[in-house]
Amino acid sequence: MSVALEGVSKAFPGRQVLDAFSLRIEPGELVALVGASGCGKTTILNLLAGLERPDAGTVRVAGEDGAPLRLGVVFQQPRLLDWASVRENVALASRDTAVAERMLREVGLGEHLDAFPTTLSGGQRQRAAVARAFSIDPELVLLDEPFSALDELTARRLRVQLQQLWLDRPRTGVLVTHNPLEAAFLADRIYVLGSRPARIVAEHVVTAPRPRSPEDEEFFRLHASIVAAL
Amino acid sequence: MSSALAEVRPAGRAPRPRARRPAASTVLGPVVLVLALAGGWQLMASLSDSTLLPDVGEVASAVGTILENGALSALRTTIVRVLLGFSLAFAVAIAAGLLMARSTWARAVLEPAVLIGLTVPGLVWALLAVIWFGLAQTGPVLAVALSAAPALVLNVYQGARAVDPGLIEMAHVFRFNRRVRLTRLWLPALVPFLLSGARLGLSLSWKVIVLVEMFGASEGVGYELNTAFSNQDVAGVLAWTIVFGAAMALIEYGLLRTVERRVTRWRKEAIV
Numbered sequence: 001m002s003v004a005l006e007g008v009s010k011a012f013p014g015r016q017v018l019d020a021f022s023l024r025i026e027p028g029e030l031v032a033l034v035g036a037s038g039c040g041k042t043t044i045l046n047l048l049a050g051l052e053r054p055d056a057g058t059v060r061v062a063g064e065d066g067a068p069l070r071l072g073v074v075f076q077q078p079r080l081l082d083w084a085s086v087r088e089n090v091a092l093a094s095r096d097t098a099v100a101e102r103m104l105r106e107v108g109l110g111e112h113l114d115a116f117p118t119t120l121s122g123g124q125r126q127r128a129a130v131a132r133a134f135s136i137d138p139e140l141v142l143l144d145e146p147f148s149a150l151d152e153l154t155a156r157r158l159r160v161q162l163q164q165l166w167l168d169r170p171r172t173g174v175l176v177t178h179n180p181l182e183a184a185f186l187a188d189r190i191y192v193l194g195s196r197p198a199r200i201v202a203e204h205v206v207t208a209p210r211p212r213s214p215e216d217e218e219f220f221r222l223h224a225s226i227v228a229a230l
Numbered sequence: 231m232s233s234a235l236a237e238v239r240p241a242g243r244a245p246r247p248r249a250r251r252p253a254a255s256t257v258l259g260p261v262v263l264v265l266a267l268a269g270g271w272q273l274m275a276s277l278s279d280s281t282l283l284p285d286v287g288e289v290a291s292a293v294g295t296i297l298e299n300g301a302l303s304a305l306r307t308t309i310v311r312v313l314l315g316f317s318l319a320f321a322v323a324i325a326a327g328l329l330m331a332r333s334t335w336a337r338a339v340l341e342p343a344v345l346i347g348l349t350v351p352g353l354v355w356a357l358l359a360v361i362w363f364g365l366a367q368t369g370p371v372l373a374v375a376l377s378a379a380p381a382l383v384l385n386v387y388q389g390a391r392a393v394d395p396g397l398i399e400m401a402h403v404f405r406f407n408r409r410v411r412l413t414r415l416w417l418p419a420l421v422p423f424l425l426s427g428a429r430l431g432l433s434l435s436w437k438v439i440v441l442v443e444m445f446g447a448s449e450g451v452g453y454e455l456n457t458a459f460s461n462q463d464v465a466g467v468l469a470w471t472i473v474f475g476a477a478m479a480l481i482e483y484g485l486l487r488t489v490e491r492r493v494t495r496w497r498k499e500a501i502v
Contacts, residue, residue: 093404
């Protein structure tokens with residue numbers, strides 16, 4: 001499997017977001033990209049997801065045989081179809097209702113299979129989005145600020161749940177976040193990004209074994225050094 | 231700070247549904263309207279005492295007469311023409327509207343066509359359709375389709391532009407195929423726009439179909455109106471108008487409202 005940006009440049013009207021930026025994701029690692037708002041981390045994720053094309057350079061997201069990877073993406077907003085039940089929302093991605101139901105039970109939405117997204121809380125909706133991403137048995141999971149729109153207590157519960165999903169079925173993943181503690185709790189490796197254009201200003205390897213506790217002191221030390229790097 | 235005011239809006243994306251009106255006013259409102267109109271008419275008729283203003287009793291008996299003498303068959307003919315033409319316009323509008331929203335070329339070509347189509351009077355469509363396609367089924371159906379399509383296309387186009395780009399990205403990432411994207415993303419997102427387009431398109435269709443049928447069709451509501459007009463039968467003209475209007479109202483309330491309730495079920499449940 002090869003997941004990498006090589007010398008990628010990307011500009012939006014009026015600003016150069018990436019300039020010859022390179023990044024390599026090791027298979028099996030969950031990598032967190034931490035940076036301030038507008039530093040280009042979501043652009044990096046969109047390039048990996050195939051939602052943006054680079055102006056220059058190469059984006060590589062492929063298996064050993066060159067085939068495209070199955071991508072499970074969790075966006076900042078749940079991005080569910082309001083007119084479809086939670087079950088159908090997940091099943092449209094997984095193309096398998098039984099798998100959809102199993103994933104939804106796993107994230108604690110077993111009681112809400114027939115509910116419309118608009119009847120659920122923000123945390124429940126985001127859990128459905130996580131279930132959708134994992135229901136396709138993804139080879140690469142992309143998480144774009146997945147919990148930043150939630151209140152801290154809910155976000156914390158979802159982080160613990162995500163860690164459990166990762167323990168049950170280890171994947172390669174990229175997590176974009178502006179929250180250093182979230183990065184430290186979830187990731188194997190953290191790249192701290194500087195802005196305009198984005199560049200890697202620091203790299204941390206998180207060695208704490210899973211399952212981790214959000215209160216682990218190592219995270220707070222990491223938090224301090226990430227903030228210092230920013 | 232001004233942002234504090236903006237925060238008051240609920241976070242959900244769906245607009246808050248209107249509060250349910252009490253059932254009494256829903257049922258009695260139209261009755262009050264009809265009684266007021268009939269009363270006003272009766273007053274006018276008795277004050278003017280002219281044969282050109284038949285009173286309510288005469289109009290009512292004319293309604294009775296046409297209902298006994300095959301009004302339903304004329305209504306059926308006209309309604310079938312409208313529904314055929316309207317379905318044609320609907321299908322074309324969904325295709326053209328989506329195309330306009332997705333392709334700058336299609337937009338550049340079709341936008342002027344839609345704007346011109348909107349300004350062409352229904353009478354012109356009626357004349358041209360009759361000249362080119364005759365008075366059998368094709369002419370009337372095409373006249374209806376041509377007059378309803380521009381408004382529908384515009385609605386579909388605006389609806390398609392309003393679809394959340396985040397959902398389009400989501401469908402792309404999870405590799406929804408074309409059919410799923412159309413039936414589970416685009417069409418449901420377009421429903422409110424399709425319904426308002428359907429209302430507008432249907433109201434234009436009724437007007438045009440009567441014109442076409444007046445030009446010389448041998449059946450249908452327009453033909454019957456023309457006959458009554460030729461016989462200087464004012465009560466007959468009014469009676470046909472009333473019967474036709476009632477049938478249209480039935481379709482609007484009975485059919486469109488039912489469809490609307492069904493397809494926007496998820497909105498209703500959101501307030502529980």
